[in-house]
Amino acid sequence: MSRIAPTFAKLKEQGKTGLITFITAGDPAREQTVPLMHALVAGGADVLELGVPFSDPMAEGPVIQRACERALALGVTIHDVFGYVREFRRTNSHTPVVLMGYANPIERIGADAFIVAAREAGADGAIVVDYPPEECEEFAAKMRAAGLDLIFLLAPTSTEKRVQQVAKVGGGFSYYVSLKGVTGAGHIDTAEVAERIAGIRRHVELPIGVGFGIRDAATAKALAKVADAVVIGSRIIQEIEASPPGHAVAAVQAFTSGIRSALDAA
Secondary structure, rough: OOHHHHHHHHHHHHOEEEEEEEOOOOOHHHHHHHHHHHHHHHHHOEEEEEEEEOOOOOOHHHHHHHHHHHHHHHOOHHHHHHHHHHHHHOOOOOOOOEEEEEEHHHHHHHHHHHHHHHHHOOEEEEEEOOOHHHOOHHHHHHHHHHHOOOOOOOOOOHHHHHHHHHHOOOOOOOOEOOOOOOOOOOOOOOHHHHHHHHHHHOOOOEEEEEEEEOOHHHHHHHHOOOEEEEEEEEHHHHHHOOOOOOOHHHHHHHHHHHHHHHHOOO
C-alpha cells in the first residue's frame, strides 16, 4: 500500500480537507526542487505532485508549460525526478509523492522500469494524463502490485462509463478537473462541481481531489465543503516565477500556509 490511503484516512479522522500541491521537477533550478517540496509540506500540503518535465504538456496552461520549458532547458529528465524523490525521502518518510506527467517519458524507459524506479525512489503513485483508464488496466495492475497508485483524471465531460472505469482501475484518489480546458484557466462554479462530484461518488469510493482553477484561499475554502482535497499547481508556479532569486522557497511556503489555514477554517 502507498502512503496515500493512510493520509486520506487520517484527514477524514481529523475532519480535514486535504491539500495537494504541484510543482515541476527542476523548476526554477535543479537545486531548488527538494527544498520546495519540503516547503510545501511545511506550509501544510498533505500530498505532493511532482511534475515530470515534458515538451508537449497538452493539458497544461501557459504557466506550467513555462515551468516545463525551464526544466527541460536545464536538461531535467525522468531519472532526475526519481533522484529528487530519493533525496526528499532522506528526511521525509511520510508525505505521499505522486509523479505527474505524460506517457512519452515513461514509455522511453519502459513501463516496468518506470514502476521499479518509482518504487525504489520512494514515490507513491503516478498521474499519466494521456493514459485513459480503459487502455491501461495491465499497467494499473502492475502499479498496484508494486504498492503504487495509478490516479486518473475525471472532467465535467466524463461519461458515466469513464467514471465506472476509473472506479475499477484507479487508486489513491480521483482527480476531478473542475474546468473544461487547461490548468490555470477560468473560474470555478462550486455548485456545479458539487453536483458533479455527487454523481462521481455514486461509482467511485476513492477520495476525490478537485483541481484546475483554484487560485486563492476563498476558492479553496468553498471547494473544501464538497471535495476530499483541493489541488493547486499553476498558482504555486506563479509564486515561484514572481519571487526574486533565492526567495521562491519562502514564498511557496507562505502561500501554501495561507491555503492550509483557509481549508482548516472551512
